[in-house]
Amino acid sequence: MYKRIVSLAPSNTEIIYGLKADDSLVAVTRYCDFPDEARKKPRIGGWLDINEELVKSYKPDLLLTSTFVQNKITSKYKKQKLNIVSLMPTTLKGVFGSIERIGKLTDREKESINLIQSIKTQINNIKNKIKNSKNRPRVYVEEWHKPPTVSGNWVPTLVKMAGGDYGLIKAGVHSKEITREQIQDYNPEIIVISICGMNDKVPKEWITKRNGWENLSAVKNNKIYVFDDSWLNRPGPRLTVGLENLAKVIHPECFS
Numbered sequence: 001m002y003k004r005i006v007s008l009a010p011s012n013t014e015i016i017y018g019l020k021a022d023d024s025l026v027a028v029t030r031y032c033d034f035p036d037e038a039r040k041k042p043r044i045g046g047w048l049d050i051n052e053e054l055v056k057s058y059k060p061d062l063l064l065t066s067t068f069v070q071n072k073i074t075s076k077y078k079k080q081k082l083n084i085v086s087l088m089p090t091t092l093k094g095v096f097g098s099i100e101r102i103g104k105l106t107d108r109e110k111e112s113i114n115l116i117q118s119i120k121t122q123i124n125n126i127k128n129k130i131k132n133s134k135n136r137p138r139v140y141v142e143e144w145h146k147p148p149t150v151s152g153n154w155v156p157t158l159v160k161m162a163g164g165d166y167g168l169i170k171a172g173v174h175s176k177e178i179t180r181e182q183i184q185d186y187n188p189e190i191i192v193i194s195i196c197g198m199n200d201k202v203p204k205e206w207i208t209k210r211n212g213w214e215n216l217s218a219v220k221n222n223k224i225y226v227f228d229d230s231w232l233n234r235p236g237p238r239l240t241v242g243l244e245n246l247a248k249v250i251h252p253e254c255f256s
Helices: 010-018 038-040 053-057 068-079 092-105 109-129 154-159 180-186 238-251
Strands: 005-007 025-027 064-067 084-088 139-145 148-150 192-195 224-226
Touching: 005 010, 005 092, 010 025, 010 038, 010 064, 010 092, 064 068, 068 084, 084 092, 092 109, 109 154, 109 238, 139 154, 154 238, 192 238
Parallel strands: 005 025, 005 064, 064 084, 139 192, 192 224
Antiparallel strands: 139 148
């Protein structure tokens, strides 16, 4: 069991708290803001601007990274013979695998099984609420704005679970840039803005004032929703919050 963990990604931090293994967490990034207790942990930088001397000063016996964005950091620390584990899920099944892996690393295997079961129960509850919905509106979720980037990875799975159609990208594929022609051909009926690192502070005008997007069904019918990006972009326990909010905007009639 590792007793001095430095988490270099918010998703890993949330999983550690979900497993009640936070006593072993000695430092986190400035983006590790959930739960509130995580904000009180010492900070060692962001995604890429990590203070190496500060990291080493905490004498970690385990470093946890996430996503391909941190590949260079992972390889650099490996060369320095630091014990580092990279968790890079691209599917919902992969997210469960990350929870299992952290459960083993923190000697919280039973807790990891319980957490996964709790997430699956929440997913089933949401799916049951919309099971009688008839239509499957076309949904577009934007993860980045310059250039417009459609959310991939586990997001297509969540949209389909929430009763929507997601035709621009498949599950398990990294988020990718989309062209104006692609979005016009797809003509989404619902647009969800979930910009990395922006919480829910994105103005809808980023979509509505975009050249060539004014005739989209979602824009004309004002079906544009800004989400706290941590609901969908973090591969951890709160993906259920993202799923529920997707279901509410896709099928509001199922939620009284």
